[in-house]
Amino acid sequence: xxxxxxxxxxxxxxQEVIALEIEDGATVADALQAARVVEFLAGTxxxxxxxxxxxxxCAMDARLRDGDRVEIYRPLxxxxxxxxxxxxxxxSSTRSRSGP
Numbered sequence: 001x002x003x004x005x006x007x008x009x010x011x012x013x014x015q016e017v018i019a020l021e022i023e024d025g026a027t028v029a030d031a032l033q034a035a036r037v038v039e040f041l042a043g044t045x046x047x048x049x050x051x052x053x054x055x056x057x058c059a060m061d062a063r064l065r066d067g068d069r070v071e072i073y074r075p076l077x078x079x080x081x082x083x084x085x086x087x088x089x090x091x092s093s094t095r096s097r098s099g100p
Contacts, residue, residue, distance in 0.1 A: 007020060007031055007032065007037060009071075009072040028061070031064060049073070050073040051070060052073060053070055
């Protein structure tokens with residue numbers, strides 16, 4: 001039995017979606033190898049890129065199921081928590097905390 005999956009990589013200037021048919025029992029690592037995604041891994045750790053299936057992080061040895069979407073994640077440019085704290089710190093509240 002073969003599985004139909006897709007491997008996606010969001011690059012700064014474009015998005016690549018590669019549809020594959022691979023053997024049942026294949027892992028995320030097998031899918032990345034079959035998709036030949038080395039050029040998408042620029043700026044990441046090529047030996048252990050961060051990957052996920054349908055938006056949930058997973059290991060490279062995770063088994064795939066029919067219809068899975070394997071995603072390659074780029075490193076963040078800014079920490080979302082720090083960015084949020086910086087924005088929140090700049091605004092003063094107009095609400096009174098001593099009200100009824």
